[in-house]
Amino acid sequence: xxxxxxPWDVKINSNWCKQCGLCxxxxxxxxxxxxxxxRPVVVDIARCTGCLLCxxxxxxxxxxxxxxx
Amino acid sequence: xxxxxxxxxxxxxxxHIWCAGCGHGIVTQxxxxxxxxxxxDPAKVTIVSGIGCSSRAPxxxxxxxxxxxxxxxxxxxxxxxxxxxxxxxxxxTGDGDAAAIGGNHLIHAARRNIDLTVVCYNNSIYGxxxxxxxxxxxxxxxxxxxxxxMVERPFDLCELVMGAGGTFVARSxxxxxxxxxxxxxxxxxxxxxxFVDALSQCPTYFGRRNNMKDALAMLNWYKENAVxxxxxxxxxxxxxxxxxxxxxxxxxxxxxxxxxxxxxxxxAMEEVGAK
Amino acid sequence: xxxxxxxxxxxxxxxxxxxxxxxxxxxxxxxxxxxxEIAELCSVRLPQVGGTFxxxxxxxxSMAAVCGASLAGLKAMTATSGPGFSLxxxxxxFAAEAEIPCVIVNVQRVGPSTGMPTSPAQxxxxxxxxxxHGDQEIVVxxxxxxxxxxxxxxxxxxxxxxxxxxxxxxxxxxxxxxxxKVTLPKPGDLVIKDRKKPVPGSRYLPYAPGExxxxxxxxxxxxxxxxxxxVTGLTHGPDGFPTNSPSVGxxxxxxxxxxxxxxxxxxCKAEELFTEDADxxxxxxxxxxxxxxxxxxxxxxxxxxxxxxRLITLWPFPEHVIQRIAAGKLKAVIVPEMNLGQLAREVxxxxxxxxxxxxxxxxxxKLIEPAxxxxxxxxxx
Numbered sequence: 001x002x003x004x005x006x007p008w009d010v011k012i013n014s015n016w017c018k019q020c021g022l023c024x025x026x027x028x029x030x031x032x033x034x035x036x037x038x039r040p041v042v043v044d045i046a047r048c049t050g051c052l053l054c055x056x057x058x059x060x061x062x063x064x065x066x067x068x069x
Numbered sequence: 070x071x072x073x074x075x076x077x078x079x080x081x082x083x084x085h086i087w088c089a090g091c092g093h094g095i096v097t098q099x100x101x102x103x104x105x106x107x108x109x110d111p112a113k114v115t116i117v118s119g120i121g122c123s124s125r126a127p128x129x130x131x132x133x134x135x136x137x138x139x140x141x142x143x144x145x146x147x148x149x150x151x152x153x154x155x156x157x158x159x160x161x162t163g164d165g166d167a168a169a170i171g172g173n174h175l176i177h178a179a180r181r182n183i184d185l186t187v188v189c190y191n192n193s194i195y196g197x198x199x200x201x202x203x204x205x206x207x208x209x210x211x212x213x214x215x216x217x218x219m220v221e222r223p224f225d226l227c228e229l230v231m232g233a234g235g236t237f238v239a240r241s242x243x244x245x246x247x248x249x250x251x252x253x254x255x256x257x258x259x260x261x262x263x264f265v266d267a268l269s270q271c272p273t274y275f276g277r278r279n280n281m282k283d284a285l286a287m288l289n290w291y292k293e294n295a296v297x298x299x300x301x302x303x304x305x306x307x308x309x310x311x312x313x314x315x316x317x318x319x320x321x322x323x324x325x326x327x328x329x330x331x332x333x334x335x336x337a338m339e340e341v342g343a344k
Numbered sequence: 345x346x347x348x349x350x351x352x353x354x355x356x357x358x359x360x361x362x363x364x365x366x367x368x369x370x371x372x373x374x375x376x377x378x379x380x381e382i383a384e385l386c387s388v389r390l391p392q393v394g395g396t397f398x399x400x401x402x403x404x405x406s407m408a409a410v411c412g413a414s415l416a417g418l419k420a421m422t423a424t425s426g427p428g429f430s431l432x433x434x435x436x437x438f439a440a441e442a443e444i445p446c447v448i449v450n451v452q453r454v455g456p457s458t459g460m461p462t463s464p465a466q467x468x469x470x471x472x473x474x475x476x477h478g479d480q481e482i483v484v485x486x487x488x489x490x491x492x493x494x495x496x497x498x499x500x501x502x503x504x505x506x507x508x509x510x511x512x513x514x515x516x517x518x519x520x521x522x523x524x525k526v527t528l529p530k531p532g533d534l535v536i537k538d539r540k541k542p543v544p545g546s547r548y549l550p551y552a553p554g555e556x557x558x559x560x561x562x563x564x565x566x567x568x569x570x571x572x573x574x575v576t577g578l579t580h581g582p583d584g585f586p587t588n589s590p591s592v593g594x595x596x597x598x599x600x601x602x603x604x605x606x607x608x609x610x611x612c613k614a615e616e617l618f619t620e621d622a623d624x625x626x627x628x629x630x631x632x633x634x635x636x637x638x639x640x641x642x643x644x645x646x647x648x649x650x651x652x653x654r655l656i657t658l659w660p661f662p663e664h665v666i667q668r669i670a671a672g673k674l675k676a677v678i679v680p681e682m683n684l685g686q687l688a689r690e691v692x693x694x695x696x697x698x699x700x701x702x703x704x705x706x707x708x709x710k711l712i713e714p715a716x717x718x719x720x721x722x723x724x725x
Binding site: 016020021022058063064065 | 070071074075078083084085087090091092094095098099243250283284285288
């Protein structure tokens with residue numbers, strides 16, 4: 001019985017984010033995309049595997065990847 | 070970073086001053102993550118920095134923090150550590166701060182093998198003063214003071230520190246963020262002098278002058294040119310070109326300065342007591 | 345039978361013993377004549393009292409280590425001479441800006457530059473005050489006798505701890521190498537001051553002025569006490585974080601100056617001899633003042649109304665004492681010093697033309713002798 005993996009939650013702190021685009025570039029699953037205003041947006045959370053590559057490469061401490069409650 | 074890690078930051082001081090895409094935030098996060106994963110008591114961690122972009126990091130980090138004079142962080146940190154050896158003292162410095170004006174303190178602290186962890190945010194440029202070359206700027210690359218290309222042969226900081234007797238020496242890059250966190254963890258755990266050469270991109274000054282138009286281009290350069298230590302050893306020099314080794318180059322034990330001096334104190338007090 | 349408390353100490357030795365008595369438990373230094381005995385004796389004595397000595401790679405590092413150790417909670421000291429004193433200036437400035445208690449001993453030798461390493465001079469008087477960039481005040485004390493080296497070193501630490509400031513003990517090679525008797529105080533008699541500490545658990549602002557007479561000196565926590573505070577050489581606000589705002593920065597810059605200048609009279613230490621009825625005043629300090637005292641005594645013995653003012657606190661400069669003595673209409677003020685007139689310049693500034701100021705100056709290592717002072721006094725019309 002495959003345990004249904006709890007889905008991931010990706011929160012972006014837009015006050016701290018300087019729109020460098022690295023998170024989008026590092027996400028291997030296309031979860032994040034740059035919005036028209038250049039800000040990263042979560043577009044497909046279901047594909048997130050919780051690998052933390054976006055969080056770890058964010059120079060602004062602005063991404064938090066968590067198991068959603 | 071989630072709240073489990075932002076508790077180590079002075080969130081009221083954010084956003085930070087570093088340029089968009091600068092790697093220094095990535096290295097700072099790696100240090101904070103390392104501290105968290107090691108479960109260190111934040112009240113017993115002191116972070117000391119010099120002057121430059123790197124050295125603004127402690128202002129954002131929720132520990133006892135000391136932002137000193139240019140090049141002298143390691144000397145200040147030596148005083149902190151000797152006065153209170155039970156503290157975990159981490160030095161944040163830049164390539165200019167550590168190896169140009171601070172070179173004398175870097176090599177002597179390594180020679181003494183005093184228990185300090187030095188993380189060098191190495192962007193191969195003086196960022197704070199907007200783009201002058203540093204002692205590690207590669208030959209031929211451009212800087213505001215090397216308009217015709219760098220003419221000085223750069224240091225290899227890891228070789229320099231190993232030559233001075235450093236007992237833990239490693240390098241990683243902001244591209245290899247998880248690896249960078251791991252080597253910082255090992256450095257913090259190491260008893261004695263530990264040095265991490267953390268390559269960190271400076272798109273604003275180094276990148277722009279050296280045709281790497283943004284942070285991603287610089288990180289890709291790290292990805293293309295970083296080679297594991299073992300592959301590097303097997304690589305014939307002719308093939309090395311702009312490549313460089315990452316990994317742990319030295320991890321050995323030697324008498325730690327504070328512990329050795331502790332014995333001096335015990336011996337001296339014994340002799341005085343005996344009299 | 346109570347054990348004798350008199351000792352025969354070299355000046356440099358009295359400095360170390362005084363520092364240890366004051367609670368100094370960290371010394372970082374670098375060999376330089378004529379101060380090296382201080383480092384050597386610290387390397388022997390400090391471990392005996394549970395303290396730490398380190399010989400750093402240069403004087404800049406020594407001053408840096410002293411600041412670090414003090415911020416980690418220890419009373420810390422360094423000692424040097426001219427060339428090293430010049431190298432330490434930036435980090436002394438950091439200690440002034442970050443308000444770090446510490447003591448810097450400068451055993452002066454002939455300058456400029458390498459000069460005469462084994463010969464005495466007093467040519468660092470102005471550097472002690474103005475050696476750092478930017479506006480900051482500092483306390484500078486100058487002993488002339490070995491027993492005074494002992495007591496002034498304790499005083500230097502007490503001031504440093506009380507005002508959260510670097511204090512410079514300005515000696516010269518003569519006082520440093522001279523051996524004289526010192527009578528150690530009874531253990532109970534020593535007044536030792538320690539820095540104010542913040543209340544544990546309170547929200548700690550490391551640079552916030554408080555109430556009361558000493559409100560302008562904030563408490564100082566130690567690294568490792570759990571306050572997790574920030575110290576920087578950048579202009580900062582009460583919370584210790586950097587600021588570029590004039591309205592936040594100005595009070596901080598002014599406070600690190602006024603906390604010393606406003607206590608000029610309290611900090612002032614001087615020795616006066618026959619100044620009540622003097623019409624000629626001799627003003628001097630350090631080993632030059634010893635010769636001046638002999639000259640004044642000899643002249644008084646033959647009826648000359650001359651007085652001596654020996655300055656022990658050099659900075660903040662005791663203007664009020666000079667102006668008080670000069671109020672009695674002085675014919676002249678004689679200033680013997682082993683430099684080309686650095687003290688005389690300050691005395692002239694204070695007198696503002698009320699009396700001529702005549703220097704007695706030697707620069708190349710030869711001591712000022714009583715005869716030099718006597719001749720100068722006799723030449724006054």
